[in-house]
Structure formats: structure tokens, C-alpha cells
Amino acid sequence: MCKMSFFKDRKEPSEAAILRILDKRMQLAEKDKQYYHNLVKGFEGEVMFDSLTEKLQCESLFLNDLLLDQNNSTFQLDSVMITQDPLYLFEVKNYEGDFYYEDGRFYTLSKKEIKNPLHQLARSESLLRQLLQSIGYRIPIKSYVIFINPQFTLYQAPINQPIIFPNQLPNFMGNLNERPSKLTRRHKSIAEKLVSLHQNESLYKKLPPYNYESLRKGLNCSVCYSFMVFVEDKKLVCDLCGHQESVDTAILRAVEELKLLFPGEKITTNGVHEWCQVVDSKKTIRRVLKQNYSSIGKREFHFIKLE
Numbered sequence: 001m002c003k004m005s006f007f008k009d010r011k012e013p014s015e016a017a018i019l020r021i022l023d024k025r026m027q028l029a030e031k032d033k034q035y036y037h038n039l040v041k042g043f044e045g046e047v048m049f050d051s052l053t054e055k056l057q058c059e060s061l062f063l064n065d066l067l068l069d070q071n072n073s074t075f076q077l078d079s080v081m082i083t084q085d086p087l088y089l090f091e092v093k094n095y096e097g098d099f100y101y102e103d104g105r106f107y108t109l110s111k112k113e114i115k116n117p118l119h120q121l122a123r124s125e126s127l128l129r130q131l132l133q134s135i136g137y138r139i140p141i142k143s144y145v146i147f148i149n150p151q152f153t154l155y156q157a158p159i160n161q162p163i164i165f166p167n168q169l170p171n172f173m174g175n176l177n178e179r180p181s182k183l184t185r186r187h188k189s190i191a192e193k194l195v196s197l198h199q200n201e202s203l204y205k206k207l208p209p210y211n212y213e214s215l216r217k218g219l220n221c222s223v224c225y226s227f228m229v230f231v232e233d234k235k236l237v238c239d240l241c242g243h244q245e246s247v248d249t250a251i252l253r254a255v256e257e258l259k260l261l262f263p264g265e266k267i268t269t270n271g272v273h274e275w276c277q278v279v280d281s282k283k284t285i286r287r288v289l290k291q292n293y294s295s296i297g298k299r300e301f302h303f304i305k306l307e
């Protein structure tokens, strides 16, 4: 049966998850806020695109979010679709609002030049082609910039460029779906090879410096993020929006935060107790840790999550 499958899934960038926590617990500089906003926006756009590609019925393999290296040039691929022929490369942009194109450049309406996504696409395509050739695969590549956001307009858009606008997406996906495609062992091995070459995010590079002492501590509401919470009858109650959550879940959220913020640090009952602030009973914290993490000492817990 003809079917597409996700060969490599997309995960929220850990940088975005960390910045979301930091944003609540320290004063972020404007540039860090902007960076966070762009990360989240970009990720949302990619997820929107995934929701279209997952409906495709043609035989294909999807690889999302690959970070590759060719001759010391790192490049990131939002979405790669392997079909019988060609291999599609999609650069997904979640730009919103009005932009214009002039003399090969992209601008916002307030005349601020933005990075030309076509250049980025051309660079990625060229590096991907070199990489595939260097490992012995010759497969034609077709690449497109996908503007996914329905609220995006590009004035004076060029016509002979590989750009797909939001209103063209239904047709574009329809045409993709109708292309005959039969995958062989070779296609699968291309996919496997690319996944094996995927580099793990060089994490924490663009994060602002932070340390435990300077961060605001305390559990916060999982809905409105307010720190005005208290514990009552095994529930964490938000004073601001009224949301209730079991204390156990809230403690686990706190542990996940600590693990993201301070990878490699040991999770201890005392540490979690201090981070949570509002949970008086250390016994409760110890119980939750014991139920969810495997213990490596009397008070210390390893990071391995129990299934």
C-alpha cells in the first residue's frame, strides 16, 4: 500500500523549552526574547507543515529537522521528502504580515531587510547535494520555500522562484500526492544514512547565561504561569486563574525544568523541595521522585524516567 511515513520526527527545540522557563524566572534581554519568539514561531510553522504532509498518500519518507555538516558547513533542513524521484527539500517559513520583494531582496513594509530565504534554500540544497554525492548517492533534488502562514503577503513577488505561498499550498500538496512513486531499498538507505549523519543540536549556544542562584524559584501554574499558587488537598491551586493540578504532576514538571536547565546535575529531594518552594512535605517530594525515577542513593535520584 502506498503511504508516506515519518522517518524522523520533529521535536520542540530544547532551546525554546529552556527559554520558556527562563522567561518566567529571570529578566530576559530583548534580543533573547526575540530569539525565543522566533524559535517558537518557526517551530509552529513546521508543525503546521507537518499536518499537511502527514495527509499525503504517495509512497515517501519524511525526515524532519535534520542538522547536517558538509565540509565544516553546518546546515539545517526543515523537511526532506524522499520519493522515487526526486528528493524534495522544504524550507518552511512562518512569516506573518506584509513584506515586499525588490532587486532580489526581502523587506518588511517598514523597509527593514530580512534574510533572503531563497539564499538559505540554495545554500542548503547545494550542501545537501555535495553531501549525498560524497556518500555515493546521486538523486535529483527539488527545493522550495514554503510560506505557511495564511496571514503572509509578499508584494512584488518574483514569479520564477521556487516559492509556494499559503494559497498555493492545497494545489501544491495535491500535485505532490499524485506523483507516482515507488520506493526501493536504496531510498530507505538514503534516509538511514541521513539520520545517522544528523548532528545533535549544539545546545545552549545562544542561551543567555544563567545560574541557579539568580533564578526565581517556586512552582508556577501550568496554565497562566503565575507563581501565585498554593497547595491544598494534594492539589496545586492557582490564585490567579483558579486552575488546579495534582501536586504530583506539578512536582514532576519542576523536575523536568531542573533537568532541562541544569543537565548533569543530580536531582535530590532537597533540591526539588527548594525549587518548588510551596510543597511543605519533603516526604511527598521523595515519594513522587521514587515513583517516577530510579534511585541511585538514599536521597539522590538518577535522571532515568521509569516507564
Ligand SMILES: [Zn+2]
Residues within 6 Å of the ligand: 221, 222, 223, 224, 225, 226, 238, 239, 240, 241, 242, 243
Ligand atoms: Zn493560573
